[in-house]
Amino acid sequence: MAALVLALAGCATGIGFDSPVGADSADGSAAPPTELITDRLIAAERAATAGSARQDLTPLFVAKPPPYTIGRGDILSIVVWDHPELASGGMNTAAALATGSAAPPNVATPGFAVDHLGRIQFPLIGLLTMEGLTEEQARELLAKKLARYLAQPNVTLRVQSYRSRRVYVDGEVRTPGLQAIDDIPMTLVEALNRAGGMLPSADQSRIVLERGERRYTVNLRELVQKGVNPGTILLGHGDVVRVHSRDESKVFVSGEVITPKALTMHNGRLTLNEALGETGGISPLSGDARQV
Numbered sequence: 001m002a003a004l005v006l007a008l009a010g011c012a013t014g015i016g017f018d019s020p021v022g023a024d025s026a027d028g029s030a031a032p033p034t035e036l037i038t039d040r041l042i043a044a045e046r047a048a049t050a051g052s053a054r055q056d057l058t059p060l061f062v063a064k065p066p067p068y069t070i071g072r073g074d075i076l077s078i079v080v081w082d083h084p085e086l087a088s089g090g091m092n093t094a095a096a097l098a099t100g101s102a103a104p105p106n107v108a109t110p111g112f113a114v115d116h117l118g119r120i121q122f123p124l125i126g127l128l129t130m131e132g133l134t135e136e137q138a139r140e141l142l143a144k145k146l147a148r149y150l151a152q153p154n155v156t157l158r159v160q161s162y163r164s165r166r167v168y169v170d171g172e173v174r175t176p177g178l179q180a181i182d183d184i185p186m187t188l189v190e191a192l193n194r195a196g197g198m199l200p201s202a203d204q205s206r207i208v209l210e211r212g213e214r215r216y217t218v219n220l221r222e223l224v225q226k227g228v229n230p231g232t233i234l235l236g237h238g239d240v241v242r243v244h245s246r247d248e249s250k251v252f253v254s255g256e257v258i259t260p261k262a263l264t265m266h267n268g269r270l271t272l273n274e275a276l277g278e279t280g281g282i283s284p285l286s287g288d289a290r291q292v
Helices: 039-053 088-099 135-146 188-194 220-225 272-278
Strands: 004-008 075-080 119-122 126-129 155-161 166-171 177-180 202-211 214-218 240-245 250-255 261-264
Touching: 075 135, 126 135, 135 155, 166 188, 188 240, 202 220, 250 272
Parallel strands: 166 240
Antiparallel strands: 004 250, 075 155, 119 126, 166 177, 202 214, 202 240, 250 261
8 A cells, every 4th residue: 555654854853763764855865764653653752852842951041141251361451541651562552442543553462461370461560360350350450559659540451352262153154163252241142143143044943052061952943932032041161052954854755745855844843734735745546644
């Protein structure tokens, strides 16, 4: 008896089948193994979906991101007003930044670099630990130290170049690559926007965030439907964000249908009725709707 067989690609749900690989699909790609849709298969699919939904994403959410803290490799712009001799090579650019004007062109990046121990070398004071301090805390510490040598020092301190922390965005985005974490909180949404946004081929239900040994799968559509703001997912140094392609989640419809083909899921979702509808439905001449 002729039959219609619909199978999910292994990458779509993580459920594999032990039967040998089936025939090629209409577009020439190899179709995955097939299995008759039964109550048992439906229960297994639901269990797999529920398991992924139970993933604890709590460590990723930060409602109020803390201010940026200075790290190793950052370049600091420091101006002690009325004491240009203390600014070393950074006076021109630091003053320009303070007044909002442009820095001189073709000039090497000046400023005070935070070394591998988290310190800077500053005139009169010597080595001063800056790692882990906010701009305000670092400014207050520097002014306190300079007060031993200068009367009421007026200090301006800013992070001129953010080089201590980075995240990597890869996959279905317009400009994949490294993103420097700066004074603007690096949320998941911010990182995707800096990467030029997601491509039309991106699967918004399968955004993977790798943090050390942990891997989290973020479903943007599901979060929004639940009223959770994905902009509160805060990235940290070394995080890797991968946006998977919809082409990696395919449904192959073969057998007694009008137009057998491979279909891409819509952000992780495709119902049986939708799949059959896109293939023209079950063949009225040879198809048996009881054997799908």
